[in-house]
Amino acid sequence: MKTKITEMLGIEHPIIQGGMHYVGFAELAAAVSNAGGLGIITGLTQKTPADLANEIARCKDMTDKPIGVNVTFLPIVNTPDYPAIIKAIIKGGVKVVETAGNNPSKVLPYLKDAGIKVIHKCTSVRHALKAQSIGCDAASIDGFECGGHPGEDDIPNMILLPRAADELEIPFVSSGGQADGRSLVASLAMGAEGMNMGTRFIATKEAPVHENVKQAIVNASELDTRLVMRSLRNTERVMNNTAVENLLEKEKELGDKLTFEDIIEEVAGVYPRIMMEGDMDAGAWSCGMVAGLINDIPTVQELIDRIMLEADEIITDRLSGIVGRD
Ligand SMILES: Cc1cc2nc3c(=O)[nH]c(=O)nc-3n(C[C@H](O)[C@H](O)[C@H](O)COP(=O)(O)O)c2cc1C
Numbered sequence: 001m002k003t004k005i006t007e008m009l010g011i012e013h014p015i016i017q018g019g020m021h022y023v024g025f026a027e028l029a030a031a032v033s034n035a036g037g038l039g040i041i042t043g044l045t046q047k048t049p050a051d052l053a054n055e056i057a058r059c060k061d062m063t064d065k066p067i068g069v070n071v072t073f074l075p076i077v078n079t080p081d082y083p084a085i086i087k088a089i090i091k092g093g094v095k096v097v098e099t100a101g102n103n104p105s106k107v108l109p110y111l112k113d114a115g116i117k118v119i120h121k122c123t124s125v126r127h128a129l130k131a132q133s134i135g136c137d138a139a140s141i142d143g144f145e146c147g148g149h150p151g152e153d154d155i156p157n158m159i160l161l162p163r164a165a166d167e168l169e170i171p172f173v174s175s176g177g178q179a180d181g182r183s184l185v186a187s188l189a190m191g192a193e194g195m196n197m198g199t200r201f202i203a204t205k206e207a208p209v210h211e212n213v214k215q216a217i218v219n220a221s222e223l224d225t226r227l228v229m230r231s232l233r234n235t236e237r238v239m240n241n242t243a244v245e246n247l248l249e250k251e252k253e254l255g256d257k258l259t260f261e262d263i264i265e266e267v268a269g270v271y272p273r274i275m276m277e278g279d280m281d282a283g284a285w286s287c288g289m290v291a292g293l294i295n296d297i298p299t300v301q302e303l304i305d306r307i308m309l310e311a312d313e314i315i316t317d318r319l320s321g322i323v324g325r326d
Contacts, residue, residue: 001308004171005193008117008137009096010066012036013308014184014194016173017201018121018140019070019098020148020286021045022275023209026055030062031206031300036308040068040098045271049084056092066095068119073102074149074234082107090114098140101149103127105134121175121196123151125163132170139164139172140196146176147199147225147288149236157190165191179293181310185319199288205299210278213285214297222292228284229267231258239287241280243270 003014015037022045029039046052059067069089086107097111100121111118120131121140128139141164143157144150164172174187175196187195203217226240228247247266270283
């Protein structure tokens with residue numbers, strides 16, 4: 001399949017693996033790139049820029065295909081050394097950067113000078129237009145369904161994608177709620193040039209996380225995520241568990257008086273315990289509603305091949321049949 005995104009990124013299939021904290025390590029990124037998509041290492045999961053440089057090198061040992069790095073700008077307690085992170089990315093010969101969280105204007109000139117394509121992930125048309133105006137090459141449009149931070153507008157992709165298509169000149173991919181060939185064809189129909197997936201890629205053989213995490217996604221339905229931290233304007237869609245229920249109870253009790261300190265136990269530093277040790281009640285971890293569409297743990301290659309085959313069948317058999325052109 002050839003789209004503006006496959007052409008821009010030099011990849012075979014229009015499928016991107018979004019940055020994921022404590023999931024987007026070299027193993028997963030390389031597996032996605034080797035299967036013809038774009039694999040992305042999560043920059044901030046690496047403790048130092050030197051660690052990120054090592055992770056990039058490790059990934060490049062596992063694939064000679066293009067890889068990306070996610071650089072997230074989020075309100076976190078200790079601001080990371082972004083200039084050094086950008087240097088590690090440029091020196092590592094990375095071809096694509098996925099920015100997210102905040103406007104990447106400060107780092108953009110350095111990335112552009114190095115010939116790196118920048119995809120800005122955002123949750124609204126106005127943020128995508130801003131990304132376009134400052135020179136980002138593409139946008140990743142993260143709908144309300146998404147795992148992680150859906151923003152505060154609550155617009156699902158059925159509306160957000162066609163709205164983006166109406167307004168944007170740069171190419172964009174859908175993100176949030178994407179899982180299979182149906183998702184890909186629907187995304188293309190709504191004007192996207194491909195799709196970005198997070199949660200679906202966690203439930204794969206190569207995702208370097210504890211089996212409990214993969215199984216939790218397979219066991220979950222579309223009803224099993226919750227939104228937390230809304231009153232802090234840092235809304236996150238997470239898998240429900242006992243820690244999340246505690247957190248929601250505190251939110252209900254404290255209302256607008258809630259501060260980050262009140263919920264620190266449920267949200268700060270919990271990822272290693274969940275993703276590495278499989279302690280599924282250790283805290284809140286991002287997960288999309290798309291869990292309801294995930295019923296197996298294939299290899300990344302099997303998943304991507306299946307998506308492309310299904311998309312092809314939908315377009316050439318089902319849809320062509322409907323319009324009578326088969
Ligand atoms: C466990 C997990 C961790 C994530 N961590 C990040 C992150 O660090 N930075 C980021 O930009 N997006 C992060 N995301 C969001 C994904 O990159 C992607 O945008 C999102 O998962 C898409 O929605 P989906 O899960 O419905 O596919 C995370 C998502 C998950 C599920």
